[in-house]
Amino acid sequence: MSQPPRDRDDLRAHQERWERETRGPHVAAHGERLAEFRTQAMRWPVKPLYTPQDLDETGFDYLRDAGFPGEYPFTRGTSPDGYRTELWRMLQVTGFGTGEDWARRGRYMLEQGLNGLIIEYDLPTTNGLDSDHPLAAGEVCRAGTAIDTLADMEAALDLPFEKLQHLTSVCNGPQPVNLAMILAALEKRGVDPDSFTLQMPNAILIEYTCVGRYIYPPAHGLRVATDVIEYVIRNHPRWVPIAVVSAQLYAARANPVQELAFGFSIAMQYLDAVLARGFAIDEVAPYFSFITGVDMDFFEAVAKLRAYRKIWAKLMRDRYGATKPESLRLRLMASPGTMSLTLQQPLNNIARLGIQMLACALGGGAQTMTSPLHDEAHALPSEEAIAVGAAVQNIVAHETGVADVVDPLGGSYYLEVMTRKIEDAVFAEIEKIDTQGGALRAIETGYFQRALAQEQYDRHRDLESGRRKLVGVNQGAVSGEKRSIELFELDADAERRQIERLQRVRAERDGSAVTRALARVREAAAGTENLVPPILEAVKAYATHGEICEALRDVFGSHHPDSLTTGI
Amino acid sequence: MAKRIRVLLAKLGLDSHTIGVTVIAKALRDAGMEVIYSGLKQTPEMVVRTAIQEDVDVVGLSSLSAAHMSHFSRVLELLRAEGASDKLVLGGGVIPERDAEKLRAMGVAAVFTMGATTTEIIEFIERWWTQREAQ
Numbered sequence: 001m002s003q004p005p006r007d008r009d010d011l012r013a014h015q016e017r018w019e020r021e022t023r024g025p026h027v028a029a030h031g032e033r034l035a036e037f038r039t040q041a042m043r044w045p046v047k048p049l050y051t052p053q054d055l056d057e058t059g060f061d062y063l064r065d066a067g068f069p070g071e072y073p074f075t076r077g078t079s080p081d082g083y084r085t086e087l088w089r090m091l092q093v094t095g096f097g098t099g100e101d102w103a104r105r106g107r108y109m110l111e112q113g114l115n116g117l118i119i120e121y122d123l124p125t126t127n128g129l130d131s132d133h134p135l136a137a138g139e140v141c142r143a144g145t146a147i148d149t150l151a152d153m154e155a156a157l158d159l160p161f162e163k164l165q166h167l168t169s170v171c172n173g174p175q176p177v178n179l180a181m182i183l184a185a186l187e188k189r190g191v192d193p194d195s196f197t198l199q200m201p202n203a204i205l206i207e208y209t210c211v212g213r214y215i216y217p218p219a220h221g222l223r224v225a226t227d228v229i230e231y232v233i234r235n236h237p238r239w240v241p242i243a244v245v246s247a248q249l250y251a252a253r254a255n256p257v258q259e260l261a262f263g264f265s266i267a268m269q270y271l272d273a274v275l276a277r278g279f280a281i282d283e284v285a286p287y288f289s290f291i292t293g294v295d296m297d298f299f300e301a302v303a304k305l306r307a308y309r310k311i312w313a314k315l316m317r318d319r320y321g322a323t324k325p326e327s328l329r330l331r332l333m334a335s336p337g338t339m340s341l342t343l344q345q346p347l348n349n350i351a352r353l354g355i356q357m358l359a360c361a362l363g364g365g366a367q368t369m370t371s372p373l374h375d376e377a378h379a380l381p382s383e384e385a386i387a388v389g390a391a392v393q394n395i396v397a398h399e400t401g402v403a404d405v406v407d408p409l410g411g412s413y414y415l416e417v418m419t420r421k422i423e424d425a426v427f428a429e430i431e432k433i434d435t436q437g438g439a440l441r442a443i444e445t446g447y448f449q450r451a452l453a454q455e456q457y458d459r460h461r462d463l464e465s466g467r468r469k470l471v472g473v474n475q476g477a478v479s480g481e482k483r484s485i486e487l488f489e490l491d492a493d494a495e496r497r498q499i500e501r502l503q504r505v506r507a508e509r510d511g512s513a514v515t516r517a518l519a520r521v522r523e524a525a526a527g528t529e530n531l532v533p534p535i536l537e538a539v540k541a542y543a544t545h546g547e548i549c550e551a552l553r554d555v556f557g558s559h560h561p562d563s564l565t566t567g568i
Numbered sequence: 569m570a571k572r573i574r575v576l577l578a579k580l581g582l583d584s585h586t587i588g589v590t591v592i593a594k595a596l597r598d599a600g601m602e603v604i605y606s607g608l609k610q611t612p613e614m615v616v617r618t619a620i621q622e623d624v625d626v627v628g629l630s631s632l633s634a635a636h637m638s639h640f641s642r643v644l645e646l647l648r649a650e651g652a653s654d655k656l657v658l659g660g661g662v663i664p665e666r667d668a669e670k671l672r673a674m675g676v677a678a679v680f681t682m683g684a685t686t687t688e689i690i691e692f693i694e695r696w697w698t699q700r701e702a703q
Contacts, residue, residue: 127582137581138638139583143633212608473683
């Protein structure tokens, strides 16, 4: 303990006196706004005031629990100098239309001063289907970019690579096919693959818990993801082949404790699978990165970011025996959450984004941040919204001074108590998942899915009952509100053009080479060899995305969750 | 004891946003209804087959992607073809008002979008049920 006990006894006496003489009479006279105060996300009771006494009660020890930035347990940041060396990298998510459409938008965003891009794909692509599959009708080029063949990826990667430092490609189920498309397209364009960082979430296990863009049964999904990780570590050591996108758990309404516990359990499942391929922990841990979402529960959000770093460091050191600093240091991308954006009074979302971005900056340690856009609750973001999103990041970075001090909220009695509470609860939940046999089992039995479904329902009831407020929705709502903000108009013709190109590629390629390449993919899938090389050959022969996924489906089967494993 | 209202909640096509359908499933169950959930990636044919096999009273279709017009109208068409158009068909999700109008004209009894409460939906179904029982 940093202070002798006598001071603490003094403090307790003073606080009791304050309660008796000052606060007690005030509350007796004026009452309080609410019958009980609770935190937004965890619904934990909140005291009126936090003092060093609360730190004592949680057993807080400065050196053990907070420490110094850039050193174990990294609570105060993974960088020794916070954001004083460099600010976070600024990214925005985009994805729509054909490869050319995306490249045009990507070039525009890079010209706005962003140095990284995230590409999202449409639902047929992320579900492993070609654009002319019957289930794809109406969805092609809509929620993201359509990639059917190498020709599409070549068009999408028509970018000024000298301005691009970082590309994130989000295609979880078919990630090896997507990786192969990118590798082949870079080769055709003559771009050095190691001139930028490619990050692939490759986050299939989370898809089974909430997002639903799965293809094969979970155990095969894990194998495919592990192949991608192994291939990248061996061939492109600068890239990041795995991101645990706990932001998706958060978007599925996981509370901060569930988000971290489920996310880390899933990370450990991948880690165990990669270790089983003959790597040592310090060779693989540095490749793991995480993506989290930040909501309006300001202090819980900041505490979550601090606990995130600390828990990872402890797991790596104590559970896996990692020793390299890069293994212990969490790589984190944080993003204000689109789930708190409202359709009602959409300009209010700019205020929400600013507050969430501030929480991201104060939570520290996020190397990269993305800003969603204020019209995302409506439709695909407009160009005006992209400019405002970038401005929000710059305002937080340059106008507030929060980036000039490392972990400036550290030492706040409330925040330190919250950080410890989250940490303790996450470790307890991880233990519960361990006793069930780990993340893969928890997915197969539906444990995660049921927990999320319950939290979704509870959260909704909180909004309907007004316990949780949303301005413009259940607080200050305007009835008969007119909705008029500038929205990006989607090109209705994109689907037709996409299917035309797909069919042209199919007609022009060497069909027997494709058949041979797909047979090789099936053979590899039935055995244990890494799937990326045979898939890369198939991509170069212009086998389609859907054909390659179908070849894997022939061997692995499809995932059909039952009522227990949907959580509903 | 009165017969419990049986409801099928279905997700059509590739749309995998399930929070709305989850919340409604739980709320309808809490209101005493029997709820069957289709799971993801259903075709209109699969949904209508389930609705008939399970002998449901209400079919709730959820869509948060843009494919609601084609999918919902196909479900209505197939229900009619099967002589099952006495079922109450509801729509929900992100559906622009101009589309909601067309869907109602086609035979979707009500379209619930963002901001609709579970209470509203439960009351709508119960009102319809009471009227039907009275006939």
